Amino acid sequence: MKALGIMSGTSLDGITIALIEADPNAENLNILHYKTYPYSDEVKNRIKEVSEHGVVDEVSNLNYELGVIFSHAVSRFLTDFGIDFNEIFVIGLHGQTIYHNSGISTLQIGEPSFIAIRNHIDVVSNFRSKDIVLGGTGAPLIPYFDFLYFRKFSPVALVNLGGISNITFVPDNDPSHVIAFDMGPCNMVLDKSAQVLFGVDFDKDGAFAMQGKINDEMLDYLKNNEYILKKPPKSAGRSEFGDKFFGDILEKFGKINKFDFIATLNMFVAYSIAYSIKNFINSRFNLLVLSGGGAKNKTLVENIKRLLNDFEVKHSDNFGIPSEAKEAVAFGVYAIRSKLKLKSHLPQTTGSKSDYIMGSLTYGE
């Protein structure tokens, strides 16, 4: 079965689309094409603004505008790779998270009806709501895919370096043994410091961070962050690590050299990952598989390797999943499962009462 998975994550870099061919258990999974369509600066700023201070008319309008933008991205993707929409069984659309209050409410916007009507394909969206209704945190959801695909390499931990860093530990073939949670901030804060201090979108390859020295006082301050120390299950977003979090650090440590500032933040991201693994996963294993845009940040990867020097650190590309596309691929697999009325979830990873058929279906006709 062929499906499209569409992910637009918390980094706000854009819309990643993947065309996959898979069976519902992802035992045979081929990633045929994938591409990221960047958000314009205007759209990016609107999403940020609405996420932090939006009122209802702005949220509603942006929901429809993003629906159009997603639908155009799908049309471009089909054209770019010469794909006929009749080949596609279903689309999994994550949507853009603009609000996430762990366990209370979560909102992913980008009206799916645009894709369904304009591209004539059934769309599964609204993946997180049932988890909240069943008493879960609403995130992370990728662990079920991680289990399906990576169990053959277990014991292994999958570390996604997106806007937020999150981990799935797959110890063996038993889904009830999987541990997963959001570890802390990642590109969300690294991008913000690249933008504020250096005037660029992100710290390409970690080049700025590479040139700085660690400021011990700032690192000690960050290490005491309440979220990092909190036991899982837990999930995070802009409420925990958005502009307010960054503004507070800047206010306290903005006077230090800007290369040292970003170097220390970069080390803190690595530290929060190492801390989470050492404190919240009580098992022996030595394989870490990185994915997400942050896997291209060489300084971050070096810092992770330094702090976890007894681990073998690889990229998901080495296991057949391009690191940029992993989440999009996962939502493609989830869409296939949902359309077939198959449940997809690991309740212990979010604290929900049970597993469930993910999402809502919008028919493409």
Ligand SMILES: Nc1ncnc2c1ncn2[C@@H]1O[C@H](COP(=O)(O)OP(=O)(O)OP(=O)(O)O)[C@@H](O)[C@H]1O
């Ligand atoms: N060459 C690179 N060097 C450093 N960082 C990079 C590079 N390429 C991409 N990135 C980072 O990756 C980010 C995008 O990552 P990704 O697409 O995994 O995030 P996301 O899906 O939005 O996040 P999340 O998984 O939290 O929802 C960019 O914002 C940038 O910070």
Ligand SMILES: CC(=O)N[C@H]1[C@@H]2OC[C@@H](O2)[C@@H](O)[C@@H]1O[C@H](C)C(=O)O
């Ligand atoms: C609410 C929300 O959108 N959360 C995202 C975010 O980005 C990373 C991390 O925080 C994770 O919890 C989640 O995304 C992935 C796709 C997940 O659900 O596993």
